[in-house]
Amino acid sequence: MTSIIELSAPDLAAMLCSRVCHDLINPVGAIGNGLEVLSDPTQVDMQAFAKELIENSSRQARAKLEFARLAFGASSTAGSDIDTREAERVASLLFAGEKADLEWKVTPMLLPKNKAKLLLNMLLISVAGVPRGGTVTVEVEGDAGRENFTITSTGPKVLMPNAVQGLLAGMPEEGSVDARGIQPFYTGILARESHMGINLTLDGDFLRFTADPLPHDID
Numbered sequence: 001m002t003s004i005i006e007l008s009a010p011d012l013a014a015m016l017c018s019r020v021c022h023d024l025i026n027p028v029g030a031i032g033n034g035l036e037v038l039s040d041p042t043q044v045d046m047q048a049f050a051k052e053l054i055e056n057s058s059r060q061a062r063a064k065l066e067f068a069r070l071a072f073g074a075s076s077t078a079g080s081d082i083d084t085r086e087a088e089r090v091a092s093l094l095f096a097g098e099k100a101d102l103e104w105k106v107t108p109m110l111l112p113k114n115k116a117k118l119l120l121n122m123l124l125i126s127v128a129g130v131p132r133g134g135t136v137t138v139e140v141e142g143d144a145g146r147e148n149f150t151i152t153s154t155g156p157k158v159l160m161p162n163a164v165q166g167l168l169a170g171m172p173e174e175g176s177v178d179a180r181g182i183q184p185f186y187t188g189i190l191a192r193e194s195h196m197g198i199n200l201t202l203d204g205d206f207l208r209f210t211a212d213p214l215p216h217d218i219d
Helices: 009-038 041-071 084-095 113-128 164-168 182-193
Strands: 081-083 100-105 110-112 134-141 148-154 196-203 206-213
Touching: 009 041, 009 182, 041 084, 041 113, 081 084, 081 113, 084 100, 084 110, 084 113, 084 134, 110 113, 113 134, 113 148, 113 182, 113 196, 113 206, 164 182, 164 196, 182 196
Parallel strands: 100 134
Antiparallel strands: 081 110, 134 148, 148 206, 196 206
16 A cells, blocks of 8 residues: 655755745846846846846745745744735735736634645645636635635636646655655645645636545544
C-alpha cells in the first residue's frame, strides 16, 4: 500500500523557498530591465514604457510577496490566529494580477494559522484551474473550530491542475515530490495538520475544492 511521503523540515523549507523565488523571478527581472532602460541615454523614447513596466512589476512582486508571507511563512500576525480580512486583502492583491476575478464571500472571523494557510493554498490551486480567466468564489461556513471551506472556480476553460490529486494526498504519482509540486503537497500537509479532509472535483464548467472537519473532530 502506498504511504504518505514525509519530507524533512529542511527539504520542505527549501522547496517552498524555491516556489517563492520562482514566482518572483519574472516581476523582479522586469523591474531590472526597466531600470536598465531608464539608465540608458540612448533609449529616451522608451522611458515612459520602462516606468510603467517598473510600476506594474513592483505591484505584482509586492502582491506575490505579501500572499506568500501569509500562505507559506510565519507572517507577522500576532498570536496563533489570522483574521480572514487579512487573508482577503492579500488574496485581492494577488488577483489584481490574475486573469480570474475573486469573489470573497467570507464573514470576518479569526482562523487558526494553519487553517488560514490552507484556505489560501487551496485558492492558489483553484485559480490554476481557470488559466483563461473566470471567477473564483471563496466561502467559509460553520462554527468556530468546525469550519467548512468551499472554493468554486468557473470560466471558459476549467481544468484539473496536472498531478494535483496525488500531491494533495501526499502520494504523488512519480513517488517523490520536487519544487514544482511542493505547493499542492504543502496544501495536503496543512489539511492533515488542521484535521480536515479535502476534496477537489471537476464537474463540467466547475472546479470545486472543499475542506471539511474530519469525523473524529466533530462532537
